[in-house]
Amino acid sequence: MAKSGLPRKTKEQKERARNLLEDLYKHYPNPHCELDHENPFQLLIATILSAQCTDVRVNKVTPALFEAYPTPEAMAEASPEDLEELVRTTGFYKNKAKALKEASTTIVEEFEGEVPQTMAELLTLRGAARKTANVVLGNAFNKNIGVVVDTHVKRLSNRFGLTREKKNTDKIEKHLMALFPQESWTDLSHLMIHHGRNACKARISAPPDHPICIKYGKKCECWKMRGQK
Incomplete structure (x- = not known):
């Protein structure tokens, strides 16, 4: 090595x-990210939803999701049932809804409502493994970490x-x-x-x-x- x-x-x-x-x-x-997003929070959420799901399907789901819950604060307050219904077609919707809510809560409580910009901090968010962190860092923050x-x-x-x-x-x-x-x-x-x-x-x-x-x-x-x- x-x-x-x-x-x-x-x-x-x-x-x-x-x-x-x-x-x-x-x-x-x-070359570009094919997940539709307007800010780091939207990209994070879309990437979590993309696990075992196509980008095309995620892009069909996220407009209604972001209209209902546009910020980490709003999504942290969302009911699990509402989130489950909105992301149902992406598969594994119960686990994904839980990840969206808990990740948003952590962003609000630990990072002052802003998506963190380091690998270590992103990995503390539920649903965000290294692959997700690399997507967010590279495409939202222009940081080539991996x-x-x-x-x-x-x-x-x-x-x-x-x-x-x-x-x-x-x-x-x-x-x-x-x-x-x-x-x-x-x-x-x-x-x-x-x-x-x-x-x-x-x-x-x-x-x-x-x-x-x-x-x-x-x-x-x-x-x-x-x-x-």
Whole structure:
């Protein structure tokens, strides 16, 4: 491990990663968070709701939710039943409603009604694990503290040979942090998610046909699984 606590990467590995990043930017020149939000509180709530749910579904739910409870103070006072009804279609609605109420209460009582801006403080909020904290820090506060690792990022990280870790998202995140410049970490997640949704999908039915997959995936499992050499 390097002194920073990240895995050691060779010069060649880092150069390959930077080339991949440049190519992703060429194909997806406007990387952005697809959760609709107007402020850090809305982004936090939307990200909590996005667990095991699509961004499209969350964006359909949050307008009514934020109209009814626009601030941490208002949401902290909301009845569990009202919150459950408003977020029902996002799945696991009882747990999510409880997380929204308790996270809002903590923001009011511990952080003077403002969404905290550090990883350690965000992790004290119910429903906010490291992935959620990275989303909020990177997109609401422009702080590149880590890399969001969702199912798309996990899948592409393996297919592009950026890591051999297949399950542990913390380890995958560290490998990506060691490979890519820190200022790119937030964009990197968006770029890989866009590519995963639009081109390099989970279902494998044909040889890779996207230029990025062809260029960077030849030594990775997606090619082997598709019968390529």
